[in-house]
Amino acid sequence: MIAASALTRQFDRRTVVDNLTLDVRRGEIVALLGPNGAGKTTTLRMLAGLISATSGTVAIDGVQLTRATGDALRARIGLLTESPGLWDRLTVRENLHVYARLFALADGDRRIERALDRFQLSDHASARAAELSKGMRQKVALARALLHDPPILLLDEPTSGLDPEIARNVRLLLEEKRAADCAILVSTHNLDEAERLADRVAVLQQRLLALDPPAVLRQRLTTGRLLVRIAGDPNAFVHIAAGAHVDGHHLIVPLEDMNQQAPRIVSALVGAGAQVIEVRPEMPALEDVYLRLVQS
């Protein structure tokens, strides 16, 4: 649905995004991870048609994003910017109302009420944006990005500043949008959120370091451990695999490839007479993978 091909952006001579090829399909959430200054916001801006690429292309539903097509294609995108960007002297409802008119929504009032309700903003609809807390402002900005029901969502840190309950609601909402066939790209620093929410994770540091489902990313990029609980003394089976060691009642075996090695280890243990009580694969957290990627 939205596809970036060999996207590069330079500011003066500094390359901020380098040769990024990425696509987000219908009904998919892709999390964009990267340290500060990795080019996440620039990527979102290029995908939203706010700034052009130095080279490379962006296509939305097969239509190339250019100056000529940009105005029309932007109507298909919901962008949550880094900063909520609300008009402080306008009320929450007025902020949304202006955007409903900018997107020429025929049923703008109904959508506004629905958005206020969905984001639990109804009680604050008449409050001026300047009076809102950071989290509330973020909610209004999200409501604004979703107001026109765009099939493509580009969200820069959507749960930043939100309390856990609202953050959870936002995640549920994004899952709903995914179910409704939206293509969603979420820039986040929250690795746990990325892992729980995303179908695929893109790790960016100027260039794309990885783009895979979280589970594949973890498996592919780092080793896991197999924890085996054995009746009796596990030290008797330490010789079963290279690098194995004992921690309490557990025999711990580091593995390069969980799927291939784990059955063989268990089989060897049983063959050696071990009474296996429990076998638990332990994969590294996405955080470990991420840190390894960006530090390498």
Next chain:
Amino acid sequence: MRIRALVAKEFLDLGRNRAALVPVVIVTLVSLLIPFFVILAVPAMTGRPLGADPALARVGETMGLPRDLSPEIAVEAFLFQQFLLLFLFTPITGAMSLASHAIVGEKQARTLEPLLATPITTYELLVAKVLGALIPTLMISSAGLVLYLAGIAAFADSGVFAAVITVRTLVLTVFIGPAAALVSLQAVIVISSRVNDARTAQQFGVLIILPLTLIFIAQFTGSFLLTVPVMALVGVGLLVVWVFLTLLSVALFERESILTRWR
């Protein structure tokens, strides 16, 4: 539709920030009071009627005022007509602060990026910004103009009001005034979208008053006379300049620089 939406937002914003209109009100009040002070109060205080000044009486005659007017009324009518030019300044000077803040203000408030993420075109954005500054200031200066004419009817000698209400006055207030304001504001919008600080935009914007000041001085000294055909021509010229400036402002508006380089 999108222009109307953004203009409506500008009005709402302005309605909650009435202090921004204080300069317009002050300039309008000053434009309103100075003529009455000079034409009515000063002669009353000095006891020397304006018609007694031969130079003024001569200038009054050259303005094409009805010949049956007494020298006093002719001079008053002439001066009230000249001071009408002040009402060219009111929407311009007053709206300067609003217009100079238009783009750079949105950027500084970080409201520009979500706005540019909508289907709004650069042309729509810039026209909305001009209208958002122009319409309220024109309304205030129009109210000032109505008070000015009402003041003439109430306080000036009888016959002055009828002598002031001419085609020239109509062209000046209904055509030249708004056209001059439109040009000035569009120029300030161009500046506002090219500099990254509202104060800088305002500093440049002030320069726009210079040509008007020259016309004002030329009128008073009699070295240049704005007759109706000349004014009509000037009005058309101003509209042409406005169209040019609008196209120029669209061409010069660089979304990218504004989003990525301004802080």
